[in-house]
Amino acid sequence: MNIVIKNKSDAPIYEQIKEQIREQILDGKAKENEQLPSIRQLAKDLKISVITTTRAYNDLMEEGFIVSVSGKGYFVASKTNELLRERLICEMENGLEAAVVNGRNAGLSDEEIKTALETVLKEISDSE
Amino acid sequence: MENAIVIKNLCKIYSGFELKDVSFNLPKGYIMGFAGQNGAGKTTTIRSILNMIKINSGEITIFGKDNIKYEREIKQDVGVVLDELYFTRHLKIKSIEAQLKMFYDNWNSEVFKSYIERFKLPYNKKCGDFSKGMKMKLMIAAALAHDAKLLILDEPTSGLDPVARDELLDIFGEIIEDGEHSILFSTHITADIERVADYLTILYNGKIYETGEKDEIMEKYVVIKGDAADINEEIKKHTIGFHNYRNGFESLYKAEYTDLLPDSVVVEKASIDEIMVYIAKEG
Numbered sequence: 001m002n003i004v005i006k007n008k009s010d011a012p013i014y015e016q017i018k019e020q021i022r023e024q025i026l027d028g029k030a031k032e033n034e035q036l037p038s039i040r041q042l043a044k045d046l047k048i049s050v051i052t053t054t055r056a057y058n059d060l061m062e063e064g065f066i067v068s069v070s071g072k073g074y075f076v077a078s079k080t081n082e083l084l085r086e087r088l089i090c091e092m093e094n095g096l097e098a099a100v101v102n103g104r105n106a107g108l109s110d111e112e113i114k115t116a117l118e119t120v121l122k123e124i125s126d127s128e
Numbered sequence: 129m130e131n132a133i134v135i136k137n138l139c140k141i142y143s144g145f146e147l148k149d150v151s152f153n154l155p156k157g158y159i160m161g162f163a164g165q166n167g168a169g170k171t172t173t174i175r176s177i178l179n180m181i182k183i184n185s186g187e188i189t190i191f192g193k194d195n196i197k198y199e200r201e202i203k204q205d206v207g208v209v210l211d212e213l214y215f216t217r218h219l220k221i222k223s224i225e226a227q228l229k230m231f232y233d234n235w236n237s238e239v240f241k242s243y244i245e246r247f248k249l250p251y252n253k254k255c256g257d258f259s260k261g262m263k264m265k266l267m268i269a270a271a272l273a274h275d276a277k278l279l280i281l282d283e284p285t286s287g288l289d290p291v292a293r294d295e296l297l298d299i300f301g302e303i304i305e306d307g308e309h310s311i312l313f314s315t316h317i318t319a320d321i322e323r324v325a326d327y328l329t330i331l332y333n334g335k336i337y338e339t340g341e342k343d344e345i346m347e348k349y350v351v352i353k354g355d356a357a358d359i360n361e362e363i364k365k366h367t368i369g370f371h372n373y374r375n376g377f378e379s380l381y382k383a384e385y386t387d388l389l390p391d392s393v394v395v396e397k398a399s400i401d402e403i404m405v406y407i408a409k410e411g
Binding site: 044 | 294298305323325
């Protein structure tokens with residue numbers, strides 16, 4: 001898990017942590033069931049308050065990105081996790097909406113947009 | 129939540145200075161930064177906690193035990209780093225250890241030695257001749273050698289260079305990592321608090337100005353700047369330390385009223401330094 005804190009950033013530190021862990025989970029860099037550093041380890045490593053890291057983890061749990069296993073620590077939620085799945089679907093829908101709006105703005109027909117989506121689907125399957 | 133320190137209505141009267149009704153808690157396993165100008169009462173509060181001065185009224189408990197009644201017992205679990213070295217100045221590390229060992233039931237020579245080595249403190253030099261950073265490290269090594277569950281540091285970072293300060297913050301993180309150790313440290317270098325502290329207490333003129341979770345306190349205030357003609361009386365009521373300069377005004381402001389501000393006013397995060405400066409300007 002890679003986390004970089006920007007002191008000059010306007011975003012509060014807990015949000016920076018949250019955002020970075022979230023991104024790494026969404027783009028698959030953090031694998032499902034991977035263990036995260038403990039709240040206190042992370043605070044020590046980043047030289048920040050324990051309360052700040054606690055807040056970031058609590059938010060991530062509420063949003064379904066990570067789960068806490070008592071006595072063991074925090075883990076990246078498995079993709080079958082209902083909350084995470086919902087979140088991923090929501091991200092997909094937002095992405096599709098943006099794609100369609102861009103496509104229409106470019107003057108593409110619905111058929112052309114569907115063809116573009118199929119091409120992307122095929123490209124990604126091929127690269128996997 | 130279990131508390132390492134609970135202070136209730138602490139009062140201490142000196143001629144010309146008074147510590148008034150100071151109350152705060154430090155939960156176990158966390159770091160509290162203790163901020164305030166020189167003379168705000170930080171050292172007086174710390175001395176009261178350590179029963180080094182007689183308080184006029186109030187109650188202080190450490191790990192749930194009265195700090196005066198159970199002083200001997202409590203001191204076994206408390207490590208202290210003061211602004212000045214309190215070890216015999218003409219002695220070298222070995223002799224100092226021999227003295228300290230007699231006081232503490234659970235003194236661990238191995239741990240002491242490991243920190244002396246890690247901090248690269250010289251065995252062949254009188255500790256009175258140590259640099260400021262080395263003295264501080266020696267006091268920390270001593271505190272850790274008897275596994276102090278509560279570490280109280282008075283201005284540990286003042287007079288330290290940036291590298292030594294950074295090392296100290298690293299050590300803080302290590303100390304509290306297990307959730308069993310707690311730290312109270314006073315400082316006027318608030319950048320240190322901003323980073324590492326979980327809780328913050330701001331003293332002003334012998335009174336508590338703010339105490340609680342650091343993030344919550346810092347979210348309560350913003351700094352605003354702009355043209356004084358753009359703000360109304362209602363807005364002015366929520367300013368702290370308002371000051372009008374020739375080229376515009378600057379003030380601390382209660383963040384909950386940010387919606388009242390016109391777009392022309394610049395709103396910025398407030399640092400602890402800024403909060404303290406504006407509190408002092410407000411007087």
